[in-house]
Amino acid sequence: MINELLLQFGQWMEAQQYSQMLVAGYYSYSWLEATHVLTLMVSIGSLFIIDFRMLGWILPNVSASTIADRLHKPMMIGFAIMFITGFLLVYAKPVETIQSLWFRIKMVLLVLAFINAWIFNAKMKAADGNWDNDSVAPRNLRVGAILSLVLWCGVVTMGRYIPYDWVDCDKTQNSTILWAAGCVDQLKAL
Amino acid sequence: MFSTIWSQYKATLTVFLVLLVIVVLEVLQVRAAIYPSLLPAFEWLKNSTPLGYIGTTYGSIYATVQAMHLLAMGTLGGLVLTTDLRLLGVMFRNTPSEVISNGTHKAFKVALIAAVLTGIFCVAGVADKVYYMPVFWVKMLALAVGAAFVFLVKQPLLNSKPHSEINPWIIRGMAITSILVWFTVAASGRWIGFS
Numbered sequence: 001m002i003n004e005l006l007l008q009f010g011q012w013m014e015a016q017q018y019s020q021m022l023v024a025g026y027y028s029y030s031w032l033e034a035t036h037v038l039t040l041m042v043s044i045g046s047l048f049i050i051d052f053r054m055l056g057w058i059l060p061n062v063s064a065s066t067i068a069d070r071l072h073k074p075m076m077i078g079f080a081i082m083f084i085t086g087f088l089l090v091y092a093k094p095v096e097t098i099q100s101l102w103f104r105i106k107m108v109l110l111v112l113a114f115i116n117a118w119i120f121n122a123k124m125k126a127a128d129g130n131w132d133n134d135s136v137a138p139r140n141l142r143v144g145a146i147l148s149l150v151l152w153c154g155v156v157t158m159g160r161y162i163p164y165d166w167v168d169c170d171k172t173q174n175s176t177i178l179w180a181a182g183c184v185d186q187l188k189a190l
Numbered sequence: 191m192f193s194t195i196w197s198q199y200k201a202t203l204t205v206f207l208v209l210l211v212i213v214v215l216e217v218l219q220v221r222a223a224i225y226p227s228l229l230p231a232f233e234w235l236k237n238s239t240p241l242g243y244i245g246t247t248y249g250s251i252y253a254t255v256q257a258m259h260l261l262a263m264g265t266l267g268g269l270v271l272t273t274d275l276r277l278l279g280v281m282f283r284n285t286p287s288e289v290i291s292n293g294t295h296k297a298f299k300v301a302l303i304a305a306v307l308t309g310i311f312c313v314a315g316v317a318d319k320v321y322y323m324p325v326f327w328v329k330m331l332a333l334a335v336g337a338a339f340v341f342l343v344k345q346p347l348l349n350s351k352p353h354s355e356i357n358p359w360i361i362r363g364m365a366i367t368s369i370l371v372w373f374t375v376a377a378s379g380r381w382i383g384f385s
Contacts, residue, residue: 042271
């Protein structure tokens with residue numbers, strides 16, 4: 001049911017004039033993709049520095065809250081650009097992307113990464129500031145930092161897999177993969 | 191006298207000599223003569239090494255290493271921006287720039303090594319293709335310039351004395367140069383994928 005709805009939504013987007021324009025213009029799609037990837041340096045770059053600081057791997061003599069506060073703004077700007085360009089990339093090729101197993105796993109990991117970030121922030125605010133100048137953050141924050149690193153590595157890896165066609169709808173007969181990727185027509189044909 | 195000048199301006203003279211050698215090689219068309227002889231090395235990398243074999247045979251491993259390369263470049267970019275924006279006085283104004291530049295340098299080296307190692311693997315799988323791409327050579331040149339700039343100019347100067355004693359315009363110039371060079375490395379790398 002959800003897969004059918006998502007496919008219909010994708011087909012509706014694909015019929016839009018602006019969606020077709022984005023794909024037709026070779027450079028527009030390339031620029032979007034390039035901006036999406038290059039902004040990693042601002043978003044993931046800043047986020048990883050915060051996580052590394054929590055784990056005591058970097059800048060141990062600068063307070064953790066200073067690192068987190070100062071890098072929060074560029075990180076959010078980076079993520080905002082990534083989300084806008086990411087949405088436009090999906091908008092340009094909606095059916096293909098919605099029926100990509102890797103894209104779906106990426107979205108799940110993205111949601112988990114944001115839940116983790118939200119919990120991490122809450123824990124950081126709740127903790128008393130005694131540890132702020134310690135080279136290593138308390139255990140619960142370190143666990144959050146490791147989870148953040150793992151989840152974002154997963155997000156980037158899944159993003160890198162999307163252009164590959166190993167498990168595209170027309171490349172596999174495995175019903176579980178077809179269901180997970182939302183390959184509605186191929187599932188019906190089985 | 192020469193040894194005094196050399197000891198005082200070692201890094202600057204080294205960079206000048208490197209640039210001079212590049213100009214001489216270009217004028218004498220040595221680079222143009224060397225370039226065709228590199229093709230067998232690229233073909234060997236793809237066809238006769240384990241890296242080339244894995245890169246061309248196992249697509250999932252190749253894509254995973256590509257993702258690791260992206261992550262290394264993303265981390266490297268974040269470290270470059272953090273350090274250089276501090277040197278420009280844009281952020282971390284309440285933290286001494288010495289602390290930021292020294293504190294990020296070790297991680298920068300690790301990220302650079304990771305980016306280079308994963309990059310070699312990525313090249314091995316498509317070595318005979320990238321050899322003919324001008325943008326690949328732009329990336330290699332920018333990478334060499336970036337590494338030389340960091341290790342021969344930027345870090346030696348930043349470590350030589352308190353930053354307050356260095357001309358602020360030199361520091362700003364270095365920070366802007368660093369951002370531009372590393373952005374060129376990343377952008378040309380991205381463009382290899384489009385070519």
